[in-house]
Amino acid sequence: MLKSLVKYMKCYNCGTEYSFDLKNFRCTKCNEPLEIEYNYEEISGKISRNTFARDFTTPP
Numbered sequence: 001m002l003k004s005l006v007k008y009m010k011c012y013n014c015g016t017e018y019s020f021d022l023k024n025f026r027c028t029k030c031n032e033p034l035e036i037e038y039n040y041e042e043i044s045g046k047i048s049r050n051t052f053a054r055d056f057t058t059p060p
């Protein structure tokens with residue numbers, strides 16, 4: 001489910017965009033942690049804001 005809610009991952013250090021891949025959360029060029037771009041249109045259509053806040057801000 002989570003995968004469909006992510007558009008892509010992006011390195012804000014060099015601007016390179018990556019497809020969402022759980023095996024790679026670091027930029028292959030500069031080794032910076034990648035920022036995740038969520039698909040907010042998809043998220044808002046499937047789950048409420050409260051559910052989103054609970055599920056995505058509570059540590060596992």
Ligand SMILES: [Zn+2]
Nearest residue numbers: 011014027030
């Ligand atoms: Zn980078």
